[in-house]
């Protein structure tokens with residue numbers, strides 16, 4: 328079982344968490360977005376092999392959403408962080 | 420006017436007596452004493468929230484994850500970085516709800532007294548029984564007296580509250596009371612358990 332360090336609760340079992348989304352996905356400007364871009368934002372995600380930034384939810388614990396920097400090959404978690412901490416800054 | 424009766428969430432779910440293996444002390448299972456449960460949500464950095472609510476409760480809100488504070492009457496559990504669960508005697512019910520809402524009128528207070536069901540488990544094997552379905556490290560060196568957590572027990576979402584080394588309260592949403600009793604008794608059988616009428 329994977330152990331995930333919730334930024335609030337500490338190290339807890341993966342069963343207490345849900346994967347939510349790619350943490351780098353950004354909502355387009357809804358005033359100017361065309362249908363294809365909107366569709367891409369809502370439905371299309373890369374299936375990366377390697378390190379990626381993810382949003383997770385500690386649903387069976389504190390109920391907070393947070394970010395994980397994780398390797399999808401090794402399952403190694405490099406970092407977790409509160410949404411308010413900007414470890415995604417500069418990430419495309 | 421219909422006759423409304425106050426019924427325990429565990430009514431009809433217990434078979435009282437001694438069950439399972441006869442190994443050591445076994446565990447004692449009972450409905451926890453009826454108490455007022457209030458979920459309070461607020462910003463821990465906002466003194467306009469923290470100060471008045473602590474004054475009403477006569478208790479500090481725990482700011483460290485998984486900690487409880489207890490003044491002998493009221494017990495407050497950390498259930499999130501901006502959420503606390505208040506456990507208080509039933510005799511204080513309407514007065515406490517009134518005082519809390521008056522103290523922090525713009526905060527979210529949810530009276531969940533009748534929406535939860537709580538079992539009290541006592542005995543040296545309680546940690547072993549819960550460990551069969553709870554992913555927390557329940558070793559006494561890690562999960563100590565005065566600690567609490569929102570976590571899982573099998574597929575149930577629970578709030579686990581360690582009153583003292585061998586005494587725990589496990590809270591579920593009320594409609595899961597039956598599954599909680601089933602899960603606990605199914606897993607306590609190998610240690611032996613007694614279901615007692617609560618005091």
Ligand SMILES: [Zn+2]
Nearest residue numbers: 333336385389
């Ligand atoms: Zn958490």
